[in-house]
Amino acid sequence: xRGRLWGLALYMFVxxxxxxxLGIVSHVLVSSxxxxxxxxxxxxxxxxxxxxxxxxxxxxxxxxxVTIFIALAVVVLALILGFPAAYILARRNFRGKPLLLLLYFxxxxxxxxxxxxxLATTMYRYAIGGTVAGxxxxxxxxMVPLAVFILMPFFEQISMxxxxxxAMMGANRFQxxxxxxxxxxxxxxxxxxxxILVNTVSNFELTFLVSGAGSQTLVVAxxxxxxxxxxxxxxxxxxxxVMYMTTVMLLLLLALRFVRPTQMVFRLDQPQR
Amino acid sequence: xxxxxxxxxxxxxxxxxxxxxxxxxxxLVMFVYPFLxxxxxxxxxxxLLGFSLANYIVFFTDEWxxxxxxxxxxxxxxxxxxxxxxxxxxxxxxRRGIWLERTITTILVLPISLGVILLAEGxxxxxxxxxxxxxxxxxxxxxxxPLVLTxxxxxxxLSLFMQQFPFCFLMLLGYVSGIDPSIxxxxxxxxxxxxxxxxxxxxPLMAPGIAIAFALVFVMSFGVFPSAxxxxxxxxxxxxxxxxxxxxxxxxxxxxxxxxxxxVMGLFQLAGLLVIILxxxxxxxxxxxxxxxx
Amino acid sequence: MKDxxxxxxxxxxxxxxxKTVLKDFGLEVRGRQFITFLGPSGCGKxxxxxxxxxxxxxxxxxxWIDGERIDHLPPEKRGFGMVFQNYALFPxxxxxxxxxxxxxxxxxxxxxxxxxxxQMLDLVQLPGFEERYPSQLSGGQQQRIAIARALVLHPRxxxxxxxxxxxxxxxxxxxxxxxxxxxTNLGLTSIYVTHDQTEALSLxxxxxxxxxxxxxxxxxxxEIHDQPRNVFVADFMGFRNxxxxxxxxxxxxxxxxxxxxGMRIRGRTRHALGPGAAAVAxxxxxxxxxxxxxxxxxxxxxxxxxxxxxxxxxxxxLTLEAGPRLWVHTPERxxxxxxxxxxxxxxxxxxxxxxxxxxxx
Numbered sequence: 001x002r003g004r005l006w007g008l009a010l011y012m013f014v015x016x017x018x019x020x021x022l023g024i025v026s027h028v029l030v031s032s033x034x035x036x037x038x039x040x041x042x043x044x045x046x047x048x049x050x051x052x053x054x055x056x057x058x059x060x061x062x063x064x065x066v067t068i069f070i071a072l073a074v075v076v077l078a079l080i081l082g083f084p085a086a087y088i089l090a091r092r093n094f095r096g097k098p099l100l101l102l103l104y105f106x107x108x109x110x111x112x113x114x115x116x117x118x119l120a121t122t123m124y125r126y127a128i129g130g131t132v133a134g135x136x137x138x139x140x141x142x143m144v145p146l147a148v149f150i151l152m153p154f155f156e157q158i159s160m161x162x163x164x165x166x167a168m169m170g171a172n173r174f175q176x177x178x179x180x181x182x183x184x185x186x187x188x189x190x191x192x193x194x195x196i197l198v199n200t201v202s203n204f205e206l207t208f209l210v211s212g213a214g215s216q217t218l219v220v221a222x223x224x225x226x227x228x229x230x231x232x233x234x235x236x237x238x239x240x241x242v243m244y245m246t247t248v249m250l251l252l253l254l255a256l257r258f259v260r261p262t263q264m265v266f267r268l269d270q271p272q273r
Numbered sequence: 274x275x276x277x278x279x280x281x282x283x284x285x286x287x288x289x290x291x292x293x294x295x296x297x298x299x300x301l302v303m304f305v306y307p308f309l310x311x312x313x314x315x316x317x318x319x320x321l322l323g324f325s326l327a328n329y330i331v332f333f334t335d336e337w338x339x340x341x342x343x344x345x346x347x348x349x350x351x352x353x354x355x356x357x358x359x360x361x362x363x364x365x366x367x368r369r370g371i372w373l374e375r376t377i378t379t380i381l382v383l384p385i386s387l388g389v390i391l392l393a394e395g396x397x398x399x400x401x402x403x404x405x406x407x408x409x410x411x412x413x414x415x416x417x418x419p420l421v422l423t424x425x426x427x428x429x430x431l432s433l434f435m436q437q438f439p440f441c442f443l444m445l446l447g448y449v450s451g452i453d454p455s456i457x458x459x460x461x462x463x464x465x466x467x468x469x470x471x472x473x474x475x476x477p478l479m480a481p482g483i484a485i486a487f488a489l490v491f492v493m494s495f496g497v498f499p500s501a502x503x504x505x506x507x508x509x510x511x512x513x514x515x516x517x518x519x520x521x522x523x524x525x526x527x528x529x530x531x532x533x534x535x536x537v538m539g540l541f542q543l544a545g546l547l548v549i550i551l552x553x554x555x556x557x558x559x560x561x562x563x564x565x566x567x
Numbered sequence: 568m569k570d571x572x573x574x575x576x577x578x579x580x581x582x583x584x585x586k587t588v589l590k591d592f593g594l595e596v597r598g599r600q601f602i603t604f605l606g607p608s609g610c611g612k613x614x615x616x617x618x619x620x621x622x623x624x625x626x627x628x629x630x631w632i633d634g635e636r637i638d639h640l641p642p643e644k645r646g647f648g649m650v651f652q653n654y655a656l657f658p659x660x661x662x663x664x665x666x667x668x669x670x671x672x673x674x675x676x677x678x679x680x681x682x683x684x685x686q687m688l689d690l691v692q693l694p695g696f697e698e699r700y701p702s703q704l705s706g707g708q709q710q711r712i713a714i715a716r717a718l719v720l721h722p723r724x725x726x727x728x729x730x731x732x733x734x735x736x737x738x739x740x741x742x743x744x745x746x747x748x749x750x751t752n753l754g755l756t757s758i759y760v761t762h763d764q765t766e767a768l769s770l771x772x773x774x775x776x777x778x779x780x781x782x783x784x785x786x787x788x789x790e791i792h793d794q795p796r797n798v799f800v801a802d803f804m805g806f807r808n809x810x811x812x813x814x815x816x817x818x819x820x821x822x823x824x825x826x827x828x829g830m831r832i833r834g835r836t837r838h839a840l841g842p843g844a845a846a847v848a849x850x851x852x853x854x855x856x857x858x859x860x861x862x863x864x865x866x867x868x869x870x871x872x873x874x875x876x877x878x879x880x881x882x883x884x885l886t887l888e889a890g891p892r893l894w895v896h897t898p899e900r901x902x903x904x905x906x907x908x909x910x911x912x913x914x915x916x917x918x919x920x921x922x923x924x925x926x927x928x
Contacts, residue, residue, distance in 0.1 A: 023399045111495070113496040
């Protein structure tokens with residue numbers, strides 16, 4: 001009986017959290033559709049004009065284009081850089097490998113504000129700060145390691161015997177890569193790609209620190225508008241937020257076709273004793 | 274993952290080097306070098322010639338600056354304790370599987386992937402004086418007059434909790450449900466009640482996971498930036514160390530001083546990171562939505 | 568030592584959602600016996616054991632021990648011992664702390680705990696292992712410690728859930744003898760879950776064969792072995808050759824004759840099979856005789872297809888003239904393609920009801 005109550009309390013907590021979350025998200029949604037909304041349960045009149053307003057006033061077409069371009073570029077480059085490294089780290093043993101893994105781990109562990117400021121400083125010094133290329137390069141810092149760590153287990157699953165078998169049948173290294181490894185790691189590449197995509201679109205700090213007027217992504221533009229609260233009608237900011245939310249949710253839906261939700265956070269393995 | 278043992282032949286041949294080198298160079302050039310450069314810069318104050326600790330001395334003697342350390346601790350420590358305790362409680366209660374698992378975890382991933390900016394905008398409205406939260410509580414008579422929940426300390430805590438609780442819960446859930454249930458069952462058959470099982474058997478087994486969760490959440494909250502600006506008082510009660518660093522860099526363009534503040538922030542986070550690194554052995558990255566975000 | 572139980576009686580039903588894993592599974596046994604739940608994986612035997620232990624609740628039913636109903640008690644109040652398939656030793660405690668765990672919860676004096684842990688380590692033949700951690704032990708050693716940890720509390724009922732299945736073949740046989748020795752010496756009542764019929768037969772006083780949550784047959788090891796009640800139990804007990812037949816005649820003392828596939832087979836039965844009834848005749852590969860000059864009833868011609876050398880004997884697969892395949896274990900040397908004569912000794916042939924029948928608790 002006590003156990004039942006206890007379980008009930010836990011679910012009530014989860015329910016409370018989810019209701020809160022839904023309240024927060026739907027407030028943005030409802031507000032974006034409101035003509036005016038002052039202290040009533042729902043707005044007295046609805047309109048879709050704020051979307052048109054936001055689209056033209058915030059130059060969202062261009063911002064969205066820049067965001068997509070940056071995100072896709074980060075995905076492609078991170079996979080190209082991460083793929084071979086993940087293969088070696090999954091397959092080979094060498095001294096200093098734990099150190100190498102730690103080095104790849106750090107950009108994911110250290111908060112981006114901490115290394116973002118010196119990184120931005122350096123990039124402005126070499127005149128790539130503020131450019132689209134700069135934003136891509138900065139986002140790659142955590143995303144290359146992310147690609148490595150997502151791809152590694154996929155390589156570990158592929159039996160060495162498959163490669164050896166192909167080699168025994170006369171395949172050279174490139175053929176082994178082209179005919180065996182690449183097809184077998186397609187699920188891994190999709191998983192990594194789609195997670196990097198969501199992460200880059202929603203990544204704030206690094207992009208914020210290194211982007212300039214023409215290289216802002218959607219989330220950074222949103223920040224400036226929320227920050228400047230009052231300058232523009234709040235409904236238009238919410239309309240922009242809804243557009244951002246829709247983008248992320250679409251990508252998330254796509255991501256959840258390849259990964260379980262629990263795969264989206266750090267996984268702590270049991271210590272092996 | 275296999276690890277090299279002492280005396281084992283290294284398998285790092287030319288091909289392996291060629292494969293690792295591009296990404297390694299990238300991390301070295303874009304992560305390690307700026308970091309070191311930042312430290313170097315922080316020791317070369319703009320107004321002085323040569324190396325000097327002036328930036329650090331200024332930071333720790335200027336109350337306006339050094340109090341950001343206390344402010345940040347004042348946000349990060351309570352937040353970490355609250356987030357990890359709730360997440361642990363929930364993860365332990367749900368270790369044997371959750372009802373509607375996929376739905377619940379999907380919903381919980383939402384705030385992680387939507388990011389803090391969107392959450393902040395929603396919290397401003399939802400918890401604002403005219404938002405649904407107050408409408409309901411005032412309507413029900415629970416409150417006599419509205420509380421102030423945004424543009425202050427509470428607002429920052431709210432957004433940090435919304436963002437980090439799901440992250441910490443999902444991480445701990447994976448860890449706790451990975452503990453072999455027969456260990457718990459055997460304790461029961463040996464005469465241990467549910468409470469004894471928790472603190473004599475499960476707690477010691479969960480300890481490494483809890484420690485890592487603590488360290489991770491602390492490190493993340495110590496860098497709190499956008500939510501401190503959007504939901505707090507960035508010029509007052511929630512002027513965190515990240516804000517101080519940002520202001521020096523992009524408002525006063527004193528990159529040297531900004532770097533020094535970033536280094537100070539990094540040192541405090543390093544303390545948390547050390548815990549992770551010491552316990553890191555079995556910590557595996559699956560994929561990371563929440564990493565490096567606050 | 569606290570006395571073991573005198574009697575155990577239970578009848579349980581367990582459903583997970585819409586799936587019924589135990590259907591009115593019931594039994595009544597005396598104490599001091601070695602009882603085995605035997606069946607293929609998924610038959611519900613482990614679920615039944617966990618319900619007896621109190622680790623999972625039954626959907627319906629009751630459990631009685633010595634006239635006292637216990638199914639409402641939590642596991643820690645039942646006074647049973649349990650040994651798990653994967654040992655389930657506490658990885659963060661030494662061997663000593665593992666064994667002392669239950670005694671410490673009972674707040675026994677330190678001297679008594681020390682003495683009893685020492686006795687247990689002697690009993691499982693691992694003296695001096697107190698300060699080791701489970702990870703420093705081999706599988707067999709871990710299992711001994713798991714047994715010691717359960718026995719040190721003098722449980723009135725010992726439950727063992729496939730305790731040997733994670734061990735290699737040689738160790739398994741050693742530990743089997745060890746478990747039997749402990750059971751006999753300590754006068755325990757034990758319930759043992761396994762899917763291995765050799766283990767079940769060699770250890771048990773009483774074997775309970777299960778399938779899909781239903782009790783198929785319960786009896787002494789010899790009864791189960793010699794007199795399986797239905798095709799499922801017979802198959803599980805090593806009857807490899809089954810011939811569907813129609814009962815032609817019924818004689819005294821269970822002697823029957825049946826025909827099917829152009830074969831006339833004589834055997835015996837314990838079932839009420841009237842003439843004309845459908846039945847299955849079954850014989851073990853070891854019981855088939857092979858030779859050239861055999862005759863009499865149940866003699867058939869066949870052609871050898873495959874011969875596998877097993878060491879002491881050969882496993883031979885042949886096709887009978889009448890059509891069916893036959894598995895035979897024989898020391899005779901035969902070669903593929905050879906025609907041979909086989910004989911089913913009538914006392915070794917059992918007649919069973921067709922598959923799906925002959926099931927009752």
